Amino acid sequence: xxxxxxxxxxLAKFNRVSKPMNILFSxxxxxxxxxxxxxxxxxxIISFTxxxxxxxxxxxxFPDQWSLQAYSTLWDSRESIVRAFGISVLxxxxxxxxxxxxxxxxxxxxxxxSFKFKGLYTIIVFIPMIFNGGMVSSFLIMTQLLHxxxxxxxxxxxxxxxxFNIIIMRTxxxxxxxxxxxxxxxxxxxxxxxxxxxxxLPISLPAMATxxxxxxxxxxxxxxxxxxxxxxxxxxxxxxVLISIERNIDFVTKNAAYMGMSAVEISAKLxxxxxxxxLVVIAVLPIACSYPFxxxxxxxxxxxxxVKG
Amino acid sequence: MAKAKVKGKKFTFDDLELILLSxxxxxxxxxxSYLPMFGVIIAFKTYRLQPxxxxxYSLFKSKxxxxxxxxxxxxxxxxxxxFRNTIGYNLIFIxxxxxxPVSLAIMISNLYSQRLGKVCQTAMFLPHFMSWVxxxxxxxxxxxxxxxxxxxxxxxxxxxKVNWYGAEALNYWxxxxxxxNIWKGTGYGMVVYLATITGIDSTYYxxxxxxxxxxWQQTTKITIPLLKQIMVIMTIMAIGRIFNADxxxxxxxxxxxxxxxxxxxxxxxxIYNALTKMNNIGMSSAAAxxxxxxxxxxxxxxxxxxxxxxxxxAFF
Numbered sequence: 157x158x159x160x161x162x163x164x165x166x167l168a169k170f171n172r173v174s175k176p177m178n179i180l181f182s183x184x185x186x187x188x189x190x191x192x193x194x195x196x197x198x199x200x201i202i203s204f205t206x207x208x209x210x211x212x213x214x215x216x217x218f219p220d221q222w223s224l225q226a227y228s229t230l231w232d233s234r235e236s237i238v239r240a241f242g243i244s245v246l247x248x249x250x251x252x253x254x255x256x257x258x259x260x261x262x263x264x265x266x267x268x269x270s271f272k273f274k275g276l277y278t279i280i281v282f283i284p285m286i287f288n289g290g291m292v293s294s295f296l297i298m299t300q301l302l303h304x305x306x307x308x309x310x311x312x313x314x315x316x317x318x319x320f321n322i323i324i325m326r327t328x329x330x331x332x333x334x335x336x337x338x339x340x341x342x343x344x345x346x347x348x349x350x351x352x353x354x355x356x357l358p359i360s361l362p363a364m365a366t367x368x369x370x371x372x373x374x375x376x377x378x379x380x381x382x383x384x385x386x387x388x389x390x391x392x393x394x395x396x397v398l399i400s401i402e403r404n405i406d407f408v409t410k411n412a413a414y415m416g417m418s419a420v421e422i423s424a425k426l427x428x429x430x431x432x433x434x435l436v437v438i439a440v441l442p443i444a445c446s447y448p449f450x451x452x453x454x455x456x457x458x459x460x461x462x463v464k465g
Numbered sequence: 466m467a468k469a470k471v472k473g474k475k476f477t478f479d480d481l482e483l484i485l486l487s488x489x490x491x492x493x494x495x496x497x498s499y500l501p502m503f504g505v506i507i508a509f510k511t512y513r514l515q516p517x518x519x520x521x522y523s524l525f526k527s528k529x530x531x532x533x534x535x536x537x538x539x540x541x542x543x544x545x546x547x548f549r550n551t552i553g554y555n556l557i558f559i560x561x562x563x564x565x566p567v568s569l570a571i572m573i574s575n576l577y578s579q580r581l582g583k584v585c586q587t588a589m590f591l592p593h594f595m596s597w598v599x600x601x602x603x604x605x606x607x608x609x610x611x612x613x614x615x616x617x618x619x620x621x622x623x624x625x626k627v628n629w630y631g632a633e634a635l636n637y638w639x640x641x642x643x644x645x646n647i648w649k650g651t652g653y654g655m656v657v658y659l660a661t662i663t664g665i666d667s668t669y670y671x672x673x674x675x676x677x678x679x680x681w682q683q684t685t686k687i688t689i690p691l692l693k694q695i696m697v698i699m700t701i702m703a704i705g706r707i708f709n710a711d712x713x714x715x716x717x718x719x720x721x722x723x724x725x726x727x728x729x730x731x732x733x734x735x736i737y738n739a740l741t742k743m744n745n746i747g748m749s750s751a752a753a754x755x756x757x758x759x760x761x762x763x764x765x766x767x768x769x770x771x772x773x774x775x776x777x778x779a780f781f
């Protein structure tokens with residue numbers, strides 16, 4: 157046995173790409189990895205650069221003067237920043253919990269082979285994958301029928317369900333929750349609802365973790381719903397604050413002439429570059445720090461999801 | 466198939482419970498998925514919100530416009546640019562979105578050091594988790610005309626500053642946009658393909674080595690054929706989105722710059738501008754419906770073609 161293993165290992169060693177090839181591949185990957193990470197590092201550096209240094213040298217990887225000033229400026233306006241952060245957290249948490257329930261319950265129902273309307277339900281879930289009503293009619297329904305303008309529900313509800321997530325859940329339930337388990341629960345007198353909440357969900361934590369992560373990253377990163385449905389500044393999530401800052405700058409610079417402001421006054425009114433970048437860092441940091449640990453759940457979700465529905 | 470199997474089945478209490486359990490999701494689909502599908506008839510109407518009345522009332526009471534909205538859409542001078550950009554970029558994205566991740570996944574699976582592979586893969590996954598808004602700031606740090614790193618380098622080499630977000634840089638933007646899309650999507654694609662590669666039974670390769678196959682032959686004769694199904698599914702999905710353009714990429718990343726619109730005007734940007742800036746519900750809804758219908762048709766055609774060639778690989 158040990159010998160056989162050794163032979164196989166020898167074979168694997170023999171069946172490798174050549175050494176120069178390996179070096180070439182390594183260089184390619186180190187380069188690619190750097191390309192992906194460096195922009196983030198660059199922005200972090202800028203956020204710690206002193207504003208005089210930025211004024212002198214522009215953005216650079218090696219500033220000659222460091223400073224925490226950008227963050228202290230953010231701290232001075234903490235009321236609005238903390239509020240934006242809180243709203244981002246709120247929609248992420250509420251949306252993830254709601255989305256988990258909606259996707260998992262539908263996935264479970266679709267996975268039960270004995271369900272009478274399984275065919276119909278599969279069609280209901282499948283059609284949105286290939287056809288949708290488009291931006292305009294969704295917008296009109298959200299604003300004129302549901303009246304969700306300037307309402308946090310507009311940031312939460314539209315992202316809660318996706319056919320893709322439901323299919324991942326269904327595949328998971330079909331393969332890991334055998335009919336016999338549900339049957340045994342029924343013999344013990346449990347209802348389907350009870351089976352779902354007390355037997356199925358607790359043993360489905362890996363799939364729940366995967367979908368939960370998909371959802372929470374999607375909610376945290378979302379700015380589209382805010383762009384479409386929010387006017388009230390008090391409700392802006394962090395990602396949208398980043399957009400609105402940019403818009404304010406455009407507004408001030410374009411209207412400076414009409415407002416009779418001098419260049420000095422304009423630059424005093426605008427948020428400094430470092431502050432903007434510090435805000436970017438705050439929006440990105442929770443994700444950048446957490447995704448390496450959750451990566452494997454993503455991978456498992458993507459692999460299930462890629463299997464033919 | 467499933468339908469035929471349960472056709473004669475009686476309606477049981479179980480079914481009722483399952484219906485109850487799925488009711489919230491079905492309601493969600495009805496409101497956020499199927500109601501908008503029904504709402505596409507706006508495109509054939511002159512929609513006006515009746516004062517004091519709701520959406521549905523206004524929708525039914527609005528006058529039929531037949532294909533007027535579509536006539537306006539196709540008469541607009543921007544329309545041609547918009548189609549050219551949308552389809553052009555998407556074709557590039559589809560091709561590069563298969564070629565680059567597949568080759569990188571094969572390469573990374575051949576690295577001697579598993580550890581290096583893991584670290585690089587994690588790093589390359591990072592952009593997938595960044596929103597386009599954040600990505601636009603990343604790019605801005607390099608391209609800002611006043612303080613950007615690129616201009617600093619140009620100036621230090623004796624050149625003059627380029628206004629990267631202005632008309633003079635128009636020709637560079639297709640390249641920037643493609644680059645940003647690759648930057649954001651490659652890690653994700655690689656993960657999907659790599660998962661399939663690591664799932665391949667190693668005995669295939671062992672047998673091939675004994676028969677004297679080179680590494681290149683193993684790649685083209687074993688790895689790629691086994692990746693084919695997932696490649697086809699990913700491509701069909703991408704083709705189904707050929708009329709969709711990522712709004713974040715084409716609007717936020719170029720900072721909605723007007724002079725760049727020749728390079729960045731795509732379906733979603735067009736619809737967004739028509740809806741929110743011009744408040745032209747007729748034309749924007751016509752464009753949105755056109756987008757949805759074309760997307761649906763292309764995905765069905767792509768799937769049909771694939772199923773004719775190789776039924777196993779078809780998506781549905």
